[in-house]
Amino acid sequence: MHGLIPVPKRLDGYGHLRRLFVRHLFLSLIILVPGTVVGQSAFSRITISGGADATIHSPRLLPDWKPGRGGHLSVSTPFYFGEAEAGAAFHRYDAQTTDVPRFDALMAFVGWGVRLAPAESFSWYNGMRVGSYRMAFDEETFPGIRNESELSIGLQTRIDVHLTPALNVYIAGRYNRTYTAPRLDLAYLSGGLAISLESPEWLVTLLR
């Protein structure tokens, strides 16, 4: 049709609304309801988390790409309610055929969630992330578009074991939807270390 994209029709019965609530918000609520707010003062602590990611679910990319190395780095702090975080996650996807290029993906995100701390040595965090998923394609083998950014929304659940008041180890499960056409849904299993520090007064003043 002269290269024109057809206009998507709204689903009957507001299918988008239903789909969003059923698949995303409802899921978020299920995860977040167990969370309670730990008594806190906004920005009183800074937690730096870093670790490795393994992509465990990437049906859209198969069989053209195979997930490669991945990792993440984030900074989180108590917010007015719950916890806020910001950070980035890096993942590599290796081409399995000569028809497609290898690409590196970097998701820069902000996030929010709530933490349940039933014991001093253990806490459970559930939250969501919004960010930009930047894909850099191998321009040597595929000249043309070098990179592309797209909106990405994710959910995560994370269990921390507190080795000391300042040091945690954690494992996390993350689900990300990147709003390419078609959608790119990815799930990760992550593990890493987190260092928690008292925020200096000047930083609290600045962030507030």
Place this chain on the structure above:
Amino acid sequence: MPSLTVYIPRAIALILASALAFVAAARPQHGDPAAVRAPFADGCTGGPGSEVFTREDIAAYGLTHLSDVFRLSTRWHATSIDGYHWAASPPGLAAGVERWDVYVNDVPVGTRLLGRSQLNALPVTMFDVACIELVSVPNLDRPTFSRSGSIRITTRPPDRGLSFDGIVAAANEINDPGPFRYTGDGGPNVDRIGPIGAASVSVNPGRWSARAAGRFAETHVTDAVLIDRTRHLYDIDSKPRIDASSIGLTGSVGPEDFRHQFLIGLTDTEDLLFFESVGLEMPAEHRFVVAGGSGRAAFNGGRLRYAASYARHELGPRGAGDAVDPDWSQQHYQVETDARIHVLRLGGGLRSTTAVSNRLGEDPPRPTQSHAGNRRLLTTRLFAGIDVAVRPQWRQQLLVEWSQRGVQRGITGYATADVRTGPGHALVLTGSAGHVLPDDHGLWTWIERDYQLPLADAVRLDSLKGRPLPRLVTLDAAWSSRLPNRVTLDLRGFFRQTWGDYLPVYERAFNPTSHGFDVRTTVDANVSATRGGIDISLRHAHGPSFRHALSYTFESMISGDETSREAFERIPQQRITYAARLAFLDRFFLSTHIRYTSASSWPGFEDAASRSPADAELSEYFLVDVAATKRMLKDHVTLSLALRNVLDEPIRYHPAGAVHHMALHVSVRLHATSLAGF
């Protein structure tokens, strides 16, 4: 049963007669004329018949363009081809023909160009705006009481001392192909929105203030339909886009009762202008220059106001040959003044519009010679009336306006009664009846004077000379009430009736070569329509941290001919918005704006729809926006993150326009001020 056309003149006569009857018992009006109006900060009056969007709203929803305000409005209906230019109409008036006026700090700025709104061409940055007021009824507190609506932009006074503001914003609409471009599953690339950047420096020693501002904005045409239409017109390296840059200077001097304000600015836009009668985008270089001032002086028993401005539009070719050269230059001078002496209101205005174009006919343009009558329009208007407080709670205004342009003369009567029925309750009745002068900024005004748009078929337009001027009757009844528990209720009913108006009728056929439309345009110069509706607005504040509002607008045609029916069917009958804002310690805000718009029909696209991506009917939609705003670094930095259209409804505002999906908008704003002053 007698028709409404019989009742309306009688009703107006009754209103006028009753108002006159109160004059005998009247005493001079010395109170605040906006005393019963809803209070807003920074000089924004608000009131029944107007929607006010404040600086807080702009920050909360991450608005970056002035035209973004139409996204928040319930009452005004707006359409857009590209998401940058918006065509808007106040309730009760026909879509597709804009006649509303724009004011910045009470300075009239002629932003309309050949019938198209150019709101974003104003040299005003969004973060310098105190409020934007969309006025739907004749507001007799202003020097010009436009019956076709007006937009009033008020800039905020600079902070004391020296201050700096800056903003950088960008957005990304979803549906890029990502890696799937290589597998054949993905669609075309969707380009980014922006970047947008602006900065201003302000000085405010106390007795005067001034602000210099600059702005740039890139708008990428991301929709495949628009790309296909525009790529046939000119060669560019990348995808077509609209680039705008502007500089401006605003300022004021004097105390509140003797304040004088000025505005100077220039905006250059590498533009894509879609004219309905052309059927595709026209690339053009657009330069807009505006300079003007306004002021007031209060004295014992009265007040004097004035406004004067100069505006110039120039349209030239953009990367295309002479065949696509709009070749248009338009200069606009305007003076308005208004005096109140005890109960007497006197005022008037003078407006001169001069156009120069080789497309204005075969003869070379010589505005000062024999063809001056065809190229210069001079409009004069004078008004006189009374403005009295019949009772301490009852204010009455009665005005008669006489206007003339060339041999065309018009007369219009206005009446309004402003009654405070109790503490926090106000009733405002406004009526007007009379002639409507043709729009100096309208396309048909100039086509009647032989102007030809490039790429357009000749427009069939009978000469308006010798025809009586169109007539318009407006009636508005507004009730505003402050209820218990910090709830405010606004109710308004409105009625509009036109006779002898002129509206375009389009016959379109999809052109598979240009991907646009071949359009035959006929201007019907004898259109009659009757339109009415209601607005309901309910606002509630739960302490300082939570505010929300629910608004509903319904409008419908009561009677009308075929031409008006086509113009009004474009307007969705029902619009509902819900807006809420939650504040955490005045530093973090969560906002949501939910909008429902009912379906609309575009009969003019029915023939073209079967062979093009244009749908002759736009379906109803829910538009849900959510935003988070964080102030930090002692309020020097404001971060805003907004997800627009989170339900990812494929929304189209115009049958020939882009389809909009969910988008992430991010902005960072800097604000610094010297507390020491000067």
